[in-house]
Amino acid sequence: MKHRIVVAVTGASGSIYARQLLNKLAACKEQLDEVAVVLTENAKTVWQTELNNTEYQDIPFKCYTQQDFHAPFASGSGRFNTMIIIPCSMGTLGRIATGISNDLITRATDVILKERRRLICVVRETPYNLMHIKNMETVTLAGGIICPATPSFYSLPATIEEVAATVVDRVLDLAGIDIQTYRWGTDSKSKGE
Secondary structure (H helix, E strand, C coil): CCEEEEEEECCCCCHHHHHHHHHHHHHCHHHEEEEEEEECHHHHHHHHHHHCCCHHHHCCCEEECCCCCCCHHHCHHHCCCEEEEEEECHHHHHHHHCCCCCCHHHHHHHHHHHCCCEEEEEECCCCCCHHHHHHHHHHHHCCCEECCCCCCCCCCCCCHHHHHHHHHHHHHHHHCCCCCCCCCCCCCCCCCC
């Protein structure tokens, strides 16, 4: 079965994760039926600040505005099976945890959770306060997956892109996408591209 994925990019720090995820999804098109993207206005500002470009304007997938409730994934009948929020701000996480559907991202997460589909929140904050932790617990209990943007180093990443890839590759694994990446306990040192 091919995947139908929603990717949401919020204004949390970590635009490199969103860029890498979108690039890797574009390289896996044979496994995908559809990818839809929502970027907040803050996400665009942070992207420009952190990556020093406006490449988000050239995303190779259909993009939707935050207020486009006619997007197919705003309803369970749209049959998108996975939603990835990368990076996921704590404000977005809090709205998800309390069931506030005030824009397309939070409406789509509500749909994904009520339909018992896969929600992956790549949270990007440090340190966490108690409200963050309780919101992560609530989303987890509702069926979501909290995947902190915490890189690993056992694959010996040599560049910032390779460091970010350790998070993005875990997200792709969680989403059920078949990728080539470093696997612990194997002789292979192959890294995701």
